[in-house]
Amino acid sequence: MAASHDMVVSGVRPGKVLLVGESMGLFSAGEEGPCSEVGSFRASVAGAELNVAVGLERLGQxxxxxxxxxxxxxxxRIRCFMRQNDLDTSLVGTDASRSTGFMMKSKVERGDPKTYYFRKGSAASAISPSDIGSIDCAGISLMHMTGILPALSTSTMEASEALMDMSRANRIFISFDPNERPALWKSDGHMRRTLLSLCAKADLVLPGISEGRHLFGLDKVRDIGQAFIDNGARYAVVKDGPDGAYATDGHEGVYVPGFKVDAVVDTVGAGDGFAAGVLSALLEGRPLSEALERGCAIGAMQTQVVSDNEGLPTRAELDDFMARHERADVADGTIEPVLVSPD
Structure with a gap:
């Protein structure tokens, strides 16, 4: 183990962050029980990339x-939500022939709720390479996307490839969260091949343990991180659930423990909050250890609410949470970030 914790990500500079994806209506059950039987639902807005955009905006990006x-x-409702959160709506198109997707989510006392998606043929599924070609890259320093966009349709698959190519051609740093959604893909093999191909084109990948297990058959964060590096990414950040997160560039790695919370209300959106925390810190020039710490804190905060994005904090709220909450107990007793060298 080395004494320094200052792994720094190269290639990230201050600037705008481009995100492309599907935003949806979210109807959360107001009481426990099957969605077909409950009497009330609470309406809000969701979408992985939209959640990250909200998180970044609240942190001053x-x-x-x-x-x-x-x-x-x-x-x-989504347009109104974006305006309320000070998000630029200039790249939001309207498709009069297609509907906006939505989802219904059950309420449970413990564990993960059941979620039902109504998004086939949605307006966002028609995003195409021509939409990507219309983007003005001036001032954009980072692009973040997830594995949801390419899964929606043939058109969005092609748009995802165009987005990667455009970013590389313009020297825009690429962040990619595999965000596996098996129900959206025509086959497991197609999902696996596509996600591995997109991960290989990214500068930074943000997988979880389950994705490392599925894509590479691995369970340990260090092994998963190295596998994504060997696949082509420059940096890998592996989410280790409530325990923390691990980052590596293939030469050295750093593990940061997570934050304790009394009880988890809903885990949906925690990964998006984590991404917003990590990316905001990197855009500020912070080392990876601080980026992971911020990501873990925001991920924990998001688990305290039912909505996919209401737990995303302002900078003051984030600082207050980090000052008041203890760190998770991890297997090796790590409390501070620890830089580790590969075996």
């Missing part, structure tokens, strides 16, 4: 979010 919405009440 400058996200630019592209999507397509239907000409319907859910689409109107």
């Amino acid at each position: 400058h996200p630019v979010y592209m999507t397509r919405l239907g000409s319907d009440p859910i689409g109107d």
Whole structure:
């Protein structure tokens, strides 16, 4: 083990953050029980890339979010939500022939709720390479995308490839969260091949343990991180659930423990909060240990609410949470970030 914790990510510079994805209406059950039987639902807005954009904006960054919405009440709600959160809507298109996707989520006393998606043929599924070609890259320093966009349709698959190519051609740092959603893909093999190909084109990948297990058959964060590096990424950040997170560049790695919370309300959106925390810190020039710490804190905060993004904090709220909450107990007793060398 080395004494320094200052692994620094190269290639990230201050600037706008481009995100492209599907935003959806979210209807959360107001009481426990099957969605077919409960009497009330609470309406809000969701979408992985949109969640990250909200998180970045609240932390003082400058996200630019592209999507397509239907000409319907859910689409109107999403536009209103974006304006309320000071998000630029200039790249939000309207498709009068397609509906905005939505989802219903059950309420449970413990564990993960059941979520039902209604997104097939949605407006966002028609995002195409021509949409990507219309983006003005001036001032954009980082692009973040997830594995959800390429899974929606053939059109969005092609748009995802175009987004990667455009970013590389313009020397834009690429962040990619595999965010596996098996139900969206035509086969497991297609999902695996596509995600590995996109991960190989990224500067930074943000997988979880389950994705490391599925894509590489590995369970340990260090092994998973190295596997993503060997696959082509420059940096890998592996989410280790409530225990913490690990980052590596293939030469050295750093593990940071997570933050304790009394009880988890809902884990949905925690990974997006983690991404917003990590990326905001990197855009500020912070070392990876601080980026992981911020990501873990925001991920923990997001587990305290039912909505996919209401737990995303301002800088003051983040600082207060980190000052008041203890760190998780990990297997090796680590409390401070520890820099580790590969075996």
